[in-house]
Amino acid sequence: SIPLSFFGGIGGASRQGILVKGSNYLEALAHLDQVVFDKTGTLTHGKFQVTQVVPAPHFSAEELLRIAAHVESQSNHPIAMSILKAYGQDVDPSKITAYEEIAGYGIRATLEEGEVLAGNHRFMVKESINMDDAKVLGTVVHLSVNGQYAGHLVIADEVKKDSAEAITQLKALGIRKTVMLTGDRRSVGEKVGELLGLDEIHTELLPGDKVMALEKLMEKSTADTPVAFVGDGINDAPVLARSHVGIAMGGLGSDAAIEAADVVIMSDEPLKVATAVKIARRTRRIVW
Ligand code: ADP
Ligand code: MG
Numbered sequence: 400s401i402p403l404s405f406f407g408g409i410g411g412a413s414r415q416g417i418l419v420k421g422s423n424y425l426e427a428l429a430h431l432d433q434v435v436f437d438k439t440g441t442l443t444h445g446k447f448q449v450t451q452v453v454p455a456p457h458f459s460a461e462e463l464l465r466i467a468a469h470v471e472s473q474s475n476h477p478i479a480m481s482i483l484k485a486y487g488q489d490v491d492p493s494k495i496t497a498y499e500e501i502a503g504y505g506i507r508a509t510l511e512e513g514e515v516l517a518g519n520h521r522f523m524v525k526e527s528i529n530m531d532d533a534k535v536l537g538t539v540v541h542l543s544v545n546g547q548y549a550g551h552l553v554i555a556d557e558v559k560k561d562s563a564e565a566i567t568q569l570k571a572l573g574i575r576k577t578v579m580l581t582g583d584r585r586s587v588g589e590k591v592g593e594l595l596g597l598d599e600i601h602t603e604l605l606p607g608d609k610v611m612a613l614e615k616l617m618e619k620s621t622a623d624t625p626v627a628f629v630g631d632g633i634n635d636a637p638v639l640a641r642s643h644v645g646i647a648m649g650g651l652g653s654d655a656a657i658e659a660a661d662v663v664i665m666s667d668e669p670l671k672v673a674t675a676v677k678i679a680r681r682t683r684r685i686v687w
Contacts, residue, residue, distance in 0.1 A: 408682030416665035417675050424661045427644045428679035432624035433616055434574055434672060437609075437638070438581035438591060440477060440631035441648060442562045442669060447481035447554040450537065454550035463550045467542055470508045470517045473498050476633065478540060479506075481554050502634055503582045503605035505540070513545035519584070521603065523548070538587055558594055561670040566595050568673035572680075575624075578616060580609045582634070609638045617643070629672055632656020646672060 408425045412418070419425055439445045454463040468486035471479035473495065483490070497509035504525065505518015516526055523530050523541050530541060530548040538556065542549040566577050578599040581588050588602035601612045617626045625643035632639070632647050632655065639645030640659040647660035649667035657663055664671045 408678055411682070412675060412678045415671065415674055415678065417671055417678070418663040418665070419675070420661050420663075424644055425679045425682055427622075427625040428627070428662070428675050429683045430623060430625055431574055431627055431644070431676060432620060433576040433578060433626045434569055435578040435580060435613060435616060435626060435628045435642070436597075436669070437628075437630035437635050438579050438583060438588065439556065440633055440667075441629055442579060442591060442595065443556040443558050444667075445477040445556065445631060445633075447477055447538065447556050449481055449485035449552050450555050451553035452485075452550070453553070455548050457547075458549050463542060464552070466510065466512060466515055466544065466549065467517055467540065467552060469494055469510050470506050470515050470542075473508075474500055474506060476500075477556075478538070478554060482540070482552065485552075503608075515549075516543045517541070538583055558591060559667070559669060561668050563595050565669035565673055566597060568670065569676070570596075572673060572676050574676075576616075580604055580612050580638070582606070582609075606634045606637065609635060610641055613638050613641055617641075627672070629669065630656070631667075632660075646675070 409419050436442050452460040452464050454460050464486050467482050469490050471482045472490040494510055495508055499507045504522035505516065508515050516522060517540055520541060523543065528543045528548050537553045539551050539553055541551045569577055576598045579592055579597050580601050582604050583602060585602040588600045592600035604612060613628060620626050627644040627646055628638050628642035629646040629648060630639055631649050636655045636659040639647060639656060644662060645660045646662045646664060647656045648664040662675060
């Protein structure tokens with residue numbers, strides 16, 4: 400039978416906006432050994448802002464932004480939202496005749512101009528697009544039209560104001576290792592990792608690589624040393640499902656993520672992960 404105080408713990412957590420799907424997850428939260436975070440939308444706001452539009456010689460900035468907005472108009476990725484906002488005009492959906500979103504890379508779509516690719520450096524390399532690898536800082540969306548490099552957009556995201564405190568508190572609670580996994584560029588990941596004092600970062604990961612990275616971190620862990628993964632659910636439902644304690648965060652999360660998660664944090668505050676650990680430990684003391 401389940402001790403009554405476990406229900407107390409679950410109730411206490413829910414009053415803090417933390418939904419725990421079973422007493423076994425409270426037990427795991429109390430014992431956490433490693434906490435692994437997604438970056439975009441989890442440790443950062445995931446609300447990007449276009450800060451630079453840099454067209455290749457045969458394009459204008461207006462043209463490049465219009466093409467980018469059309470290609471991204473079918474996507475609900477935070478990157479896509481920021482590009483549509485920067486464009487600030489309506490997109491005519493009839494102009495998009497073919498569309499494919501490739502997780503961890505970007506988008507391939509057919510517009511009046513021809514076949515357009517929009518995505519990261521890795522996507523351009525994969526598709527053999529010749530580009531000058533400009534040393535820009537920030538997250539970058541490169542574009543090509545009919546196999547020709549067309550330029551790039553630089554977009555900036557911001558670290559959430561309680562992310563550093565979340566890491567500090569988890570360390571104070573004795574969590575052995577804090578890790579970040581991201582599909583974003585190494586330069587961006589390293590900056591966030593340093594800012595927050597994370598123990599380990601893994602960058603430029605495809606969604607499938609994130610599951611493998613998590614499995615590697617879980618290799619030596621047992622029921623006494625569980626591993627939590629914290630994500631916003633965009634592209635990371637499989638990682639949420641694979642971890643000992645999958646923690647989905649924020650209103651952005653998809654139904655699939657809420658389903659895959661063991662714990663749901665209703666707000667978008669990473670600090671609530673530390674709150675969940677504290678509540679779980681308090682509950683455990685009452686039981687024993
Ligand atoms: P994260 O791991 O940081 O949560 P994702 O796995 O969602 O990020 O995306 C990884 C990378 O793939 C992004 O940083 C971006 O370079 C590229 N990407 C993904 N979706 C898009 C898109 N809709 N448009 C352009 N680039 C994209
Ligand atoms: Mg994400």
